[in-house]
Amino acid sequence: MNLKLLQILPTIITALYYSELRAEPVLEQGAASIQSSQQSKPVSLSRYVPLDAAGMPIVASHLPSLEEWPCVLDRNTGLTWESKSQLPGLHYHHNTYHWFQPEPGHNGGQPGQHGGNRCRTNSSVARQLTSVDADTVCDTHRFVNAVNQEALCGQRDWRLPHREELRSLVDYNIRYPGPTIDLQAFPNTVAQFYWSADTAAAAPLEAWGIGFSFGFDYAYFKSNQVHLRLVRGVFSYKSPREPSSQ
Template sequence: MVTPRNRSRNGLSSIRCIIGMGSCASPCGTSWEETSSWSVMCCSFAYIRYSICIFYAITRLDRQAIIRYRRNSLTNIKLLNYPWSREPRTMIWPSACMAIALGLSACSENTDREAVAESWQRIDQQGQVIDSSDDARHHCVFDRRTNLLWEVKQTESGAHRFDATYSWYSNDPAQHMSEPGLRDGGKCDLASCETEALVAAVNSSGLCGHRDWRMPQREELLTLGDYGLIESGNVLDPEFFPLALPGEYWSASTFRLYPQSAWVVSAANGLDRGERKTEARLARLVRGEIFNPRKPPESN
C-alpha cells in the first residue's frame, strides 16, 4: 500500500512513499534541503531481504544526484556509495528514477485530509479544559486523537518564550546514539539553551499541572500539521498555537543514518528533514504515551 505523506511549499511534489513496512529517508539536512527544488523517495519492500532504495533529487537545474541504498534487514539500511559532501554524484540515469517517480505520482496529492484541529482542546495552566466559547488564554493543547498534550508558547520571558531556540542535546544513549549533541547552542532565557535544559525547566514549572514533559518524536510532531493551511506559510493552526513561528522544530528522534543529526519538522510546510544537532532550532514539548501512527490510541 502506498501512503501519501506531504507536499512541498513551492507546489511541486515532495513525495515520500511507504510500501508495506519499508521506508527510507533523505540524508542529514543541509546538503539537500537548502538547494533542492523537489525530491522523490522510492522505498523498498520490507519483506524482501535485499532491495534497493533510490533517492532522486534535482538540486539545481544544472545538477542532478542519485543516491542508492541497500536494505539488508528489516531494521538496518547500509550505505552502498553515499558521497558525504555538498556536491552529489550522479549514480544512475535520471530517466530511470524519473520513470519511477511518474509511476508514483498519485502520492503527491493529499487534499482530502480533515482539519487536525477538530480533535484539539484548549487547556489552561491548571490542566482544565477551556470551553470553546471562552476566550481565556490557554497554555496547552490536548489532542484527543493521539492522547498527547502539547505546550503552547507565550510572550513572557522564560521556558515558554515563543521565539527561543535550542541546540539538540540528550543524556540518553538510546536517544542520542553515541552523539549527544551540543549544550547551550541556542538563544533563550534559560541558563543553558539546549533541549534537555528546556525539558527540565518546563517540568520544574509544572506546566498545565504536569511534570512529565518530554521532547516529541518525529511522528508526533508531524501530527500537528494542517495541510489545508499550507498556503498561509504556517501549517500550525493559529487558533490553538497563536505564537507558532513558521520555523523548524526539534524532535527527540536522532537521524539513524547520520547520528550527528536529528529530525526537525518545519511549521512552514509540514515537512521533516535531518539537521545537525549543533544547530539552533525551535522546540515544543509534549507529554503522554509515545504516539505510534500505525497503532492509534483508544479513545478515552
C-alpha cells in the same frame, strides 16, 4: 516518463530545503499576519482542547477573550502539547535551542551540543527582556528539565516529541509559507524547524524535526539552535490527516 523533470528534481528539493532554513524573518512576518487573522475566530473544540494552568479544559465561552493558553490537548492522538507565549520567559515563542541528550541509549551515540548561558531569540528587544529561567535552558535536555520542574499544566512528564508525533500536528491544507499548523489552537507558532527526539540513524550528528513552513520533515545538525515544542502522553493516532486533493 519526464526525464528532464527527473534531472532537475534534486535541485528543486535542495532549493526547498535551504529556503526552509534561511527564510526565517520573512516567514515570521507572514506567520504573524496569518495568526492575527485566525485569532479572531473561535477555537474549534472538535480536535484541539485548550487547557489552563492546572491542566483543565478552558470553558468555551472564555476562549474568545484569550490570546494564548499554557497547553493543548489533541483529541485525535491523546497527546498534550506545550503552547508558546508572546511573553518573554521559559515558553517564549522565539527562543531557540541546541539538541542535547546525554543518555547514550537515546542519542544515537552523539549527545549533541550543551546549551550556552543565553537562548538566542529573533528580536533584540526580546533578547534583552528574556527571563533568567529561559536564559539557562538553551538546549533541549535542560529545557525539558526546567518545564518538568515548573510542572507545566500540573504535570511533570513532559518530553521532546518523536518525529511522527510532531508530524501529527501538521495541517497539509495550509500551504507555504505556513505555519502549517492550526493557529487557532497553537497561536504563536513560528513557521520554522522544530526539534524531535529522534537522531538520524545515518547521520548521528543530526536529529529529525519538522519544518512548519512546508510541513516537511528533515534532519538538522544538533549544534544548531532552533525551536521546540514539548509533549506528554502516549501517542495513539485515530484519524490520519491527508493532504487535500484540491
